[in-house]
Amino acid sequence: xxxxxxxxxxxxxxxxxxxxxxxxxxxxxxxxxxxxxxxxxxxxxxxxxxxxxxxxxxxxxxxxxxxxxxxxxxxxxxxxxxxxxxxxxxxxxxxxxxxxxxxxxxxxxxxxxxxxxxxxxxxxxxxxxxxxxxxxxxxxxxxxxxxxxxxxxxxxxxxxxxxxxxxxxxxxxxxxxxxxxxxxxxxxxxxxxxxxxxxxxxxxxxxxxxxxxxxxxxxxxxxxxxxxxxxxxxxxxxxxxxxxxxxxxxxxxxxxxxxxxxxxxxxxxxxxxxxxxxxxxxxxxxxxxxxxxxxxxxxxxxxxxxxxxxxxxxxxxxxxxxxxxxxxxxxxxxxxxxxxxxxxxxxxxxxxxxxxxxxxxxxxxxxxxxxxxxxxxxxxxxxxxxxxxxxxxxxxxxxxxxxxxxxxxxxxxxxxxxxxxxxxxxxxxxxxxxxxxxxxxxxxxxxxxxxxxxxxxxxxxxxxxxx
Amino acid sequence: xxxxxxxxxxxxxxxxxxxxxxxxxxxxxxxxxxxxxxxxxxxxxxxxxxxxxxxxxxxxxxxxxxxxxxxxxxxxxxxxxxxxxxxxxxxxxxxxxx
Numbered sequence: 001x002x003x004x005x006x007x008x009x010x011x012x013x014x015x016x017x018x019x020x021x022x023x024x025x026x027x028x029x030x031x032x033x034x035x036x037x038x039x040x041x042x043x044x045x046x047x048x049x050x051x052x053x054x055x056x057x058x059x060x061x062x063x064x065x066x067x068x069x070x071x072x073x074x075x076x077x078x079x080x081x082x083x084x085x086x087x088x089x090x091x092x093x094x095x096x097x098x099x100x101x102x103x104x105x106x107x108x109x110x111x112x113x114x115x116x117x118x119x120x121x122x123x124x125x126x127x128x129x130x131x132x133x134x135x136x137x138x139x140x141x142x143x144x145x146x147x148x149x150x151x152x153x154x155x156x157x158x159x160x161x162x163x164x165x166x167x168x169x170x171x172x173x174x175x176x177x178x179x180x181x182x183x184x185x186x187x188x189x190x191x192x193x194x195x196x197x198x199x200x201x202x203x204x205x206x207x208x209x210x211x212x213x214x215x216x217x218x219x220x221x222x223x224x225x226x227x228x229x230x231x232x233x234x235x236x237x238x239x240x241x242x243x244x245x246x247x248x249x250x251x252x253x254x255x256x257x258x259x260x261x262x263x264x265x266x267x268x269x270x271x272x273x274x275x276x277x278x279x280x281x282x283x284x285x286x287x288x289x290x291x292x293x294x295x296x297x298x299x300x301x302x303x304x305x306x307x308x309x310x311x312x313x314x315x316x317x318x319x320x321x322x323x324x325x326x327x328x329x330x331x332x333x334x335x336x337x338x339x340x341x342x343x344x345x346x347x348x349x350x351x352x353x354x355x356x357x358x359x360x361x362x363x364x365x366x367x368x369x370x371x372x373x374x375x376x377x378x379x380x381x382x383x384x385x386x387x388x389x390x391x392x393x394x395x396x397x398x399x400x401x402x403x404x405x406x407x408x409x410x411x412x413x414x415x416x417x418x419x420x421x422x423x424x425x426x427x428x429x430x431x432x433x434x435x436x437x438x439x440x441x442x443x444x445x446x447x448x449x450x451x452x453x454x455x456x457x458x459x460x461x462x463x464x465x466x467x
Numbered sequence: 468x469x470x471x472x473x474x475x476x477x478x479x480x481x482x483x484x485x486x487x488x489x490x491x492x493x494x495x496x497x498x499x500x501x502x503x504x505x506x507x508x509x510x511x512x513x514x515x516x517x518x519x520x521x522x523x524x525x526x527x528x529x530x531x532x533x534x535x536x537x538x539x540x541x542x543x544x545x546x547x548x549x550x551x552x553x554x555x556x557x558x559x560x561x562x563x564x565x
Contacts, residue, residue, distance in 0.1 A: 036526050036545055038494070050494060086545075119523065131508040131519060131520030132507065132520065134520075135522065135524075137523065137524070137525065138523050138524035145494075145495055146469075147473050148470060148472070148499055148502065149469065149472060151468055152468075236517070236518045237507050237508065237518065257468050382519075383529065384514060415529040415532070415540070419527045451529075
C-alpha cells in the first residue's frame with residue numbers, strides 16, 4: 001500500500017463504512033476510509049467516542065450505546081482513516097479527489113464502497129428558511145455532539161421514528177417540548193397494518209416505538225394529529241407558526257425553534273456522478289441505486305452500502321457493508337467464491353431481519369402529499385431562492401425537465417447542488433406536466449460533489465501526463 | 468436559541484464571533500456555538516440578503532456558511548472549534564478577497 005493507493009476506498013465512516021472496513025481488513029485488503037466528520041460513527045453514532053466517557057451516554061439510549069464497540073473495532077482494524085475529508089470527484093479507474101484542511105489531493109483504489117448514508121427529506125413550506133427552523137436530525141446532532149437543546153419549549157412537526165426518539169431523548173436530557181404537530185395522515189395505520197405480519201419478527205422495535213409514544217403522551221404536551229400544512233413566520237427569525245390539519249382545524253402559536261422531519265432519503269449524489277444506474281423506489285418515495293445482491297452498482301467495482309442503498313437503518317447498514325466488502329475481497333482475489341457465499345449467508349439473514357419492519361414503517365410514515373406540492377410562495381431552492389410558483393410557471397412552458405428548469409431558474413445551482421430541492425423539483429414537474437415522477441428523474445450530477453475553491457484546486461500536486 | 472446542558476470546564480476554548488469572545492467546548496462544531504448566540508443567524512443570502520442559520524447540521528444544506536480565519540463559505544457544521552478561532556458572519560455574496 002503506497003500513500004496514494006489502497007485496494008479499497010470506503011466513503012463514509014458510519015455503520016456501513018465501519019463494518020465494511022473491518023471485514024475488508026480481515027480478508028487482507030488495504031483500506032482507506034474517508035469521511036466528512038471529525039470522528040467515526042456516521043449520523044446515528046455521532047460523537048460516540050466522546051460521549052462514551054460521559055454520563056450522557058445513558059440517556060441517549062441503547063441503539064446509540066451500541067456504537068461504542070463498533071467505533072472501537074473500526075479504530076483497531078488497521079484501515080487508513082481520514083476524517084474531515086470531503087470527497088468531490090471520482091474518476092474511473094479509480095482516482096478520488098478529496099479536500100482536507102483546505103488542501104486537495106487525489107488517491108487511487110481498485111474498488112469503492114460508497115457508504116454515504118442518508119439525509120433528511122427536505123420539507124418545503126412557507127418560512128422554512130427562517131433561522132429557528134431546523135430538522136429534527138439537526139437537533140439530535142446538537143444533542144449528541146454539543147449537549148445542546150432548544151433554549152425554550154420547542155415545537156416539533158413531522159412523522160417517523162426519529163421525532164419520537166428525539167423527543168424521548170430531549171425529555172430525558174431535561175429539554176422541554178411545546179407541542180408535537182404529527183403530520184401522519186388519517187388512515188395510515190390501517191394501510192400500514194397489512195405489512196405488519198412480516199414485521200412481527202421485529203416485535204422489540206414495535207414495542208420500543210409504542211413505549212416512546214406512550215411516554216410522550218404521558219409527558220403532557222399538546223399532540224395535534226393529522227397536520228397537513230405548516231407556515232413559519234417572523235422577521236429575520238422564527239417568531240410564530242401556523243398549522244392546519246386535514247379536517248381544517250387551524251392554530252397559531254409563538255415559537256422560537258421549530259424542528260421538522262418527514263423521513264430520510266439516500267444520498268445519491270456520488271453514485272449519480274459516477275453514472276451508476278438508479279431506480280425509483282415507490283415505497284420510500286426516492287431514487288435508490290440499482291444494486292446486485294452484494295451491493296455492486298451498474299458500474300463494476302463501485303458498491304453502495306448502508307442507507308445510501310435504500311433506507312434500512314443501522315442494523316441493515318452493517319450487513320450491507322460486510323456483504324460489499326466480501327465481494328470486493330473476492331473480486332480482488334483475496335477470498336474464494338464459495339467462502340464468500342458461506343460468509344454472506346448469515347449477513348443476508350441479518351439484513352432480511354433488519355428490513356422486516358421497513359414496509360410497515362414506510363407505509364405508516366409515507367410523506368403527506370403537501371411535502372411534494374408546496375404553496376406557490378414557498379422557496380423550493382433554498383440556495384438560489386426560487387419559489388414553487390416560478391417553477392410551476394416555467395414547467396408549464398414547453399415540457400422542460402429538471403435540468404432545463406435548473407438552467408432557466410438557477411434552482412439546484414447553488415452550493416447544496418440540489419440536495420434540498422431535487423425531489424420537490426421532480427414532483428412539481430411531474431404534477432404540472434402530468435407525468436409519473438419516476439419518469440421525470442433528477443438533476444444531472446456533475447463534479448465537484450462539494451464546492452471546491454480555486455486555492456484548493458491549485459494545491460493539487462499533480463502533473464498532467466505528457467501528451 | 469439553543470443552550471448547552473453542561474459546563475465544559477477544562478475543555479473550554481475561546482472563539483471570536485464577529486470579534487466578540489465566546490466560550491465553546493473543544494470538539495464541538497462552530498455551528499453549534501453559533502446556535503447558542505443571541506443573534507441566531509450566521510449569514511445573509513447572496514440573492515435577497517435574508518438571514519439564514521444552520522438547518523441540517525450534517526453538511527448537506529450549506530446554510531451554515533461563515534468566514535473562518537479569513538476563509539469564506541466554510542461549512543460551520545463540519546468545522547470543529549479551535550482556541551482563538553475567528554468566525555465572521557457572512558454577508559451576501561462572497562467577495563473575491565474572502
